[in-house]
Amino acid sequence: MSLARLLAVALLSTTANADVQFIDSPSQSSTIVPLSEAELAQAWQLTTEEWARYRQLMQGPLGIYSPNLDPLSALGIEAGSLDERQRYAAMQVQAEAARVEKLVAYQRAYDNAWAQQFPGQLRVNLSGSPAASPLSIERLAVFVSDECQRCERTIQQLQTTHTAFDLYLVGSQQDDNRIRQWAQRAGVDRDKVRDRRITLNHDNGRWQSLDIAGELPAVLHQVDGQWLRQ
Numbered sequence: 366m367s368l369a370r371l372l373a374v375a376l377l378s379t380t381a382n383a384d385v386q387f388i389d390s391p392s393q394s395s396t397i398v399p400l401s402e403a404e405l406a407q408a409w410q411l412t413t414e415e416w417a418r419y420r421q422l423m424q425g426p427l428g429i430y431s432p433n434l435d436p437l438s439a440l441g442i443e444a445g446s447l448d449e450r451q452r453y454a455a456m457q458v459q460a461e462a463a464r465v466e467k468l469v470a471y472q473r474a475y476d477n478a479w480a481q482q483f484p485g486q487l488r489v490n491l492s493g494s495p496a497a498s499p500l501s502i503e504r505l506a507v508f509v510s511d512e513c514q515r516c517e518r519t520i521q522q523l524q525t526t527h528t529a530f531d532l533y534l535v536g537s538q539q540d541d542n543r544i545r546q547w548a549q550r551a552g553v554d555r556d557k558v559r560d561r562r563i564t565l566n567h568d569n570g571r572w573q574s575l576d577i578a579g580e581l582p583a584v585l586h587q588v589d590g591q592w593l594r595q
Contacts, residue, residue: 409460504531505585506586507531507584508572511534524554529562537567537568579594
């Protein structure tokens, strides 16, 4: 057999073996099957007709202005009657309550794990979790920054009033140590952080999204669903 023929046979053999290995690879058998439209509708407790209407709405102006709008909000906003709007609102309250309950439960597990692994360190609130229980309507939101000279005094004064609040460090860059160091400089009470009367949070762009005029510190309270300076 010529050298060229031997090389050709070797190449074909190598290619065939490679094909067999590729087919037999475990990674090829693990595929994610997307949910059907009916399953997506069921996940939101909607009929297939309601889900189709949601899809249609998101292809129009509503989807342009609010591309990440959830189905219940979209259907409620574009409801054809007061009864329909109230029904979607009630469904959304139930869905949001269930979502927050899961987040709070995980936050508790996170807090317990933190206390066991890092006893004595100030705990930073888990990103994405609610800063506090949604039932705590009297809580304040306080936005501060490293460059703010008056922020530390504001935090110290708030603590004397025994008011519960959620502290957000603007420009924290997701650095937990940066928040802890700032809180220690400001004299944040460790016991209040442990009891969640005060929570330490990364701003994550919240301050900018609120579009509230004025400089930091900003002490905000909620009125009819809107955050206003106190």
